[in-house]
Amino acid sequence: MARITAGIATSHVPLLGVAADQNKSGDDYFAPIFSGYEWSRKWLADTLPDVIVLVYNDHASAFDMKIIPTFAIGCGESYAPADEGWGPREVPDVEGHPDLAWHIAQSLILDEFDMTIINEMDVDHGLTVPLTMLFGAPDKWPCKVIPLAVNVVTYPPPSGNRCWALGEAIARAVNSFNDDLDVQVWGTGGMSHQLQGPRAGLINREWDNMFLDGLVGTTDKLRHIPHIEYLRETGSEGIEMVMWLIMRGALGRETKALHRHYHVPCSNTAIGHMVLEPVDGTVPPSPTIEGKNAAAQAMID
Amino acid sequence: MSDIHDYLAEFDDIPGTRVFTAARARQGYHLNQFAMGLMKADNRERFRADEKAYLDDWKLSDQAKSAVLARDYNALLDLGGNIYFLSKIFSTDGISFAEAVSTMTDMDFPTYREMMNQGGRSPEGQRSIKEKR
Numbered sequence A: 001m002a003r004i005t006a007g008i009a010t011s012h013v014p015l016l017g018v019a020a021d022q023n024k025s026g027d028d029y030f031a032p033i034f035s036g037y038e039w040s041r042k043w044l045a046d047t048l049p050d051v052i053v054l055v056y057n058d059h060a061s062a063f064d065m066k067i068i069p070t071f072a073i074g075c076g077e078s079y080a081p082a083d084e085g086w087g088p089r090e091v092p093d094v095e096g097h098p099d100l101a102w103h104i105a106q107s108l109i110l111d112e113f114d115m116t117i118i119n120e121m122d123v124d125h126g127l128t129v130p131l132t133m134l135f136g137a138p139d140k141w142p143c144k145v146i147p148l149a150v151n152v153v154t155y156p157p158p159s160g161n162r163c164w165a166l167g168e169a170i171a172r173a174v175n176s177f178n179d180d181l182d183v184q185v186w187g188t189g190g191m192s193h194q195l196q197g198p199r200a201g202l203i204n205r206e207w208d209n210m211f212l213d214g215l216v217g218t219t220d221k222l223r224h225i226p227h228i229e230y231l232r233e234t235g236s237e238g239i240e241m242v243m244w245l246i247m248r249g250a251l252g253r254e255t256k257a258l259h260r261h262y263h264v265p266c267s268n269t270a271i272g273h274m275v276l277e278p279v280d281g282t283v284p285p286s287p288t289i290e291g292k293n294a295a296a297q298a299m300i301d
Numbered sequence B: 001m002s003d004i005h006d007y008l009a010e011f012d013d014i015p016g017t018r019v020f021t022a023a024r025a026r027q028g029y030h031l032n033q034f035a036m037g038l039m040k041a042d043n044r045e046r047f048r049a050d051e052k053a054y055l056d057d058w059k060l061s062d063q064a065k066s067a068v069l070a071r072d073y074n075a076l077l078d079l080g081g082n083i084y085f086l087s088k089i090f091s092t093d094g095i096s097f098a099e100a101v102s103t104m105t106d107m108d109f110p111t112y113r114e115m116m117n118q119g120g121r122s123p124e125g126q127r128s129i130k131e132k133r
């Protein structure tokens, strides 16, 4: 049986990829950011999962305005780093886990999350920067990755509540996979930032830390934060934080924080990073008929 | 679920911000697709060689074309541009995200950068126009 062993939250600012690729992570500007990941890198070396479900958003790289999937899951064999306008990052291709990805996709659809399935795409900084922050610059990424892309660009993005519930459904899907696999769920993006208009540069240290607090323990108050609050309090791009709630939802009823890091600024953005462990991993049973139906369940196993 | 009309109306109450709503996505469709085209190296070359001629190949209003030529990013946001798409224009120009972002504020880049280094723009007074908070 597969199990969710931990959750990681991290910002995915493109400048961090540039800093790492140009060996600037020790510079005065970047060192306080990268040093907050050292503990996590060491911890990961001892607790390496087989697969990461990596929740991120595409920033007009693989998806343009032609097709806008709300939730999309990568079921392919591998994904190349995207050319975001200045050549692709020189980092390894990302290896997928089609067996588990297809299992999750089927389970989610029967659980009434109507996923878009992606077999081929390139992945941008939203996915590769978190890998760099947590794994450095290896010749090959040390585990398989299932990309889970969320629309947080065109309004409305999914609600925080829906994201949390998707996380719970991912946990049910992972738990019903027959192979013995350790799976982590990563939620990326944020924290407060606004990249547009006269209000650009907005940072809300207090609100960001309230959000970090809310990921820990048994509280689920974060799932009820409406979009307008993210917009007012954390800038127009702070809405990316709803993706962290997919990670949180997947960890079940209660979490324990193992590590926490916050730094302002990186370019226009507040950096947040947290490592969480499920306490008992309990998630509510599926609210859908299909999910409780043994025959339907048998079809996807 | 919130009422869709109330949901959308609240977005206009945020100072200095254009939320990328469906209405903006429709209005800016060709503008954003034009910008997306700059992801390809040969399109970037054609654009650099003759910006006006390149823009004429796209279904853009004269207003949108002149806003692109002027790199007036606030005007482009008003015309339905989205910042992640518009970023293809400033990466074609070889300027950083932070510098491009600063052009939308009332600050020059060094002043903007200094504000960010000091902890960013405070949310105080920036949350709601109506409620002045």
Ligand SMILES: [Fe+2]
Binding pocket: A012, A057, A059, A126, A189, A190, A240
């Ligand atoms: Fe992002």
